[in-house]
Each structure stands twice: as C-alpha cells, then as structure tokens.
Amino acid sequence: MAAVVAMAMTACTGKQKPAETATDTQQTFEEQQIKAGMNVQLDSLTNIWLGLQQRGLFGIDESGKPTLSAEQKKVLPDYLFTPESLAGKTETLSAMYRAFTVFSIDKEVAALYDMKDVWTPAIEKLTSEMNDPALKLTLKGDIKYTKDNFEELNKKLYKLEEENGRANHFWESAATSIVEQTYLLSVNQDILLSKMTDKDAEDITYRIVLLLDAFEELSEYNPQLLQMLNVLQPLGKLNAISVDQLRQQLNETKEEVAASRAKLFDFE
Numbered sequence: 001m002a003a004v005v006a007m008a009m010t011a012c013t014g015k016q017k018p019a020e021t022a023t024d025t026q027q028t029f030e031e032q033q034i035k036a037g038m039n040v041q042l043d044s045l046t047n048i049w050l051g052l053q054q055r056g057l058f059g060i061d062e063s064g065k066p067t068l069s070a071e072q073k074k075v076l077p078d079y080l081f082t083p084e085s086l087a088g089k090t091e092t093l094s095a096m097y098r099a100f101t102v103f104s105i106d107k108e109v110a111a112l113y114d115m116k117d118v119w120t121p122a123i124e125k126l127t128s129e130m131n132d133p134a135l136k137l138t139l140k141g142d143i144k145y146t147k148d149n150f151e152e153l154n155k156k157l158y159k160l161e162e163e164n165g166r167a168n169h170f171w172e173s174a175a176t177s178i179v180e181q182t183y184l185l186s187v188n189q190d191i192l193l194s195k196m197t198d199k200d201a202e203d204i205t206y207r208i209v210l211l212l213d214a215f216e217e218l219s220e221y222n223p224q225l226l227q228m229l230n231v232l233q234p235l236g237k238l239n240a241i242s243v244d245q246l247r248q249q250l251n252e253t254k255e256e257v258a259a260s261r262a263k264l265f266d267f268e
Contacts, residue, residue, distance in 0.1 A: 041213075041217055042214065042217050042218070045210060045213055045214045045217070046158070046214075048210060049174070049210055049214070050151060050154040050155050050158055051151050051154070052154075052207070053145075053150045054145060054150065054154075055203065055204075055207070056105075056108065057105055057108050057109070057181050057184065057192070058108070058195075059196070059197075059200050060203075063195070063197075064195045064196045064197070064200055065112075065195065066112065066191050066192065066194050066195050068112050068113065068191065072113075072191065073112075073113050073114060076113050076115060077109060077110070077113065077188065079187055080106040080109060080110060081099070081102045081103065081106050081180075082106075082118055082119070083103070083118060083119070083121075083122040084118075086099055086265060089265045090126070090265075091268075092268045093130065093169065094169065094172060094224060094268060095265060095268060096126050096129060096130050097130065097169045097172055097173045097176070098172065098173070098176045098264055098265065099122075099126060099265075100123060100126045100127070100130065100135075100173070101173045101176040101177050101180065102176060102180045102264070103119045103122055103123050103126070104119075104123060105177065105180045105181060105184070106119060106180070106184075107119035107120065107123070109184060109188075109192075112191070127139060132161075132164070132166060132169075133160050133164055134157040134158075134160040134161050134164075134166070137157070137160075138157070158170060168218070168222060168224070168225060171211075171214060171215070171218060171225070171228075172224075172225065172228055174211060175211050175215065175228050175231070175232050176228075176264060178204070178207055178208055178211060178232075178235065179231060179232065179235065179257075179260055179261055179264060180261065180264075181204070182204070182208075182235055182238070182250075182257055182261075183257050183258060183260075183261040185204075185246075185250060186250045186253075186254050186257045186258070187254075187258075189247055189250060193243060193246070193247060196243050196246075197243065198241065198242040198243055200243075201240050201241065201242055201243045201245065201246040202240065202241045202242070204238075204240075204246070205238045205239050205240050205241070205246070208232070208235045208236065208238055209236075209239075211232060212229075212232055212233070212235075212236050215228060215229040215232055216229060224267070224268075227267045230263070231260045231263050231264060232260070233260075234253065234256040234257060234259070234260045235253075235257065235260065237249065237252075237253050237256070238250075238253065
C-alpha cells in the first residue's frame with residue numbers, strides 16, 4: 001500500500017521546492033512520520049482484507065442463495081442498474097470499475113427472477129476496455145479459488161493490481177460492491193435475507209468497518225477516493241452481528257443507504 005500513497009502524492013511534487021528553513025525541516029520530519037504511520041496502517045488493513053474469502057451477494061459459498069417461487073418471480077425488480085440506466089456514465093476508468101462491479105452483482109439478482117440477461121455483454125465490453133490483467137485472469141478461469149488458497153490468490157491478484165497502477169480501483173470496486181450489496185439487501189429483505197445466517201450478517205458489517213478505515217487513510221491523498229468515502233460513510237451505522245439486527249438497522253438506514261447508492265455514479 002505504500003505504493004498507492006506514493007502514487008497519490010505524485011501530484012503534489014510538480015512545483016520547484018523552495019529553500020528549507022528549520023521550521024520546514026521540522027514539518028517535513030513530522031509529515032514523514034505521519035506518512036510512515038499511515039503506510040503501516042494501510043498495509044495492515046490490506047493484509048486483513050486480502051485474508052478474507054471472496055464474498056458475493058449470497059455469501060462466500062453462495063449458501064445464502066434463495067430459491068424463488070413462481071409467484072415471487074412475477075414481481076420483477078425495477079431497481080437494478082442496467083447498461084441502459086448507466087448510459088453515458090462510464091466514460092472514465094474509475095466509473096468503468098464501478099459499473100463492472102454493480103453489473104456483476106445485479107446480474108445475480110436478475111437471474112433469480114429469470115430475467116433476460118442484458119448484463120453479460122456489458123460486463124464483457126467493460127472487461128475489454130479496462131484491460132485489467134488481474135481481472136482477466138479471474139474471468140478466464142485461470143484463477144481457481146478454494147478454501148485453502150484464497151489468501152494466496154488474493155495477494156497475487158492484488159500485487160498485479162499494484163504493479164499495473166490499479167490498486168486504487170481495487171479498493172473502489174470493493175467499496176462499490178459493499179454499497180450495492182447493502183442496498184439490495186435493504187430493498188429486498190424478504191428474499192435476500194431469507195437464507196442469511198448471523199455469521200453472514202456480521203461478516204458484512206465487518207467488511208464495512210475495514211473499508212471505512214482504508215478509505216479514511218487513502219482519501220487523505222486522493223480526492224477521488226474522498227468521494228467514495230462520502231458514499232461509504234452512511235453505511236458505518238451498520239454494526240449488526242445477527243440477521244435480526246441487520247434487518248432492523250437496514251430499516252433504520254434505508255433512505256441513507258439508497259442515497260449513498262444513488263451517488264455511485266455522480267462522480268468520475
């Protein structure tokens with residue numbers, strides 16, 4: 001993560017440096033100590049995050065995936081992001097990562113209702129345009145996750161992202177994913193919470209805490225990530241350790257979560 005901070009700080013080094021005074025030297029030393037502390041904190045957060053198994057909307061192993069009745073399938077969700085709804089909003093690389101993330105999640109919900117798949121072509125197009133080596137490895141099936149190798153593979157993929165200057169996009173995608181998943185749980189509780197366990201509920205709120213900590217550190221140097229931090233912050237009210245608590249908290253924060261989700265494509 002030190003590389004991420006270093007890249008973010010590059011924009012501050014364009015002007016010629018004036019002669020240092022004693023005060024300047026002291027401030028520089030203090031700033032260096034702060035940056036060093038931040039790097040340690042970010043490295044720690046990164047290692048914790050990469051030590052977590054990949055989590056989809058229906059849990060780590062999709063054990064929380066519900067089965068809908070014929071009657072339930074008649075009421076189609078009208079709140080999903082689609083290529084049409086995001087037309088003209090995915091021009092930047094950052095927005096492409098966010099769109100890729102929400103399309104991948106919303107496609108799973110659409111499949112529950114046997115809806116026509118308009119997401120896969122958009123996902124494939126975005127994958128080609130983003131040209132992300134780590135993402136390509138995953139989608140090609142070259143990466144095979146198991147319960148024994150997920151941490152090793154997570155670190156391998158993250159290293160690829162860092163080497164290609166994509167680490168910030170990695171974090172932004174993670175944040176987008178948790179915002180979209182939380183929103184979907186909020187608006188479709190009867191179905192999407194029906195097979196969730198207390199451990200699943202606790203896992204979701206734990207990831208929110210980790211992401212908030214990471215973005216509070218990263219956004220000190222990157223205005224783009226400050227915008228995502230603002231999107232994430234309302235989710236900080238969720239600290240459930242059971243499904244019942246999560247349901248109650250989702251009801252209490254429903255409007256705030258919806259407002260956060262609506263902001264995902266308000267910035268470049």
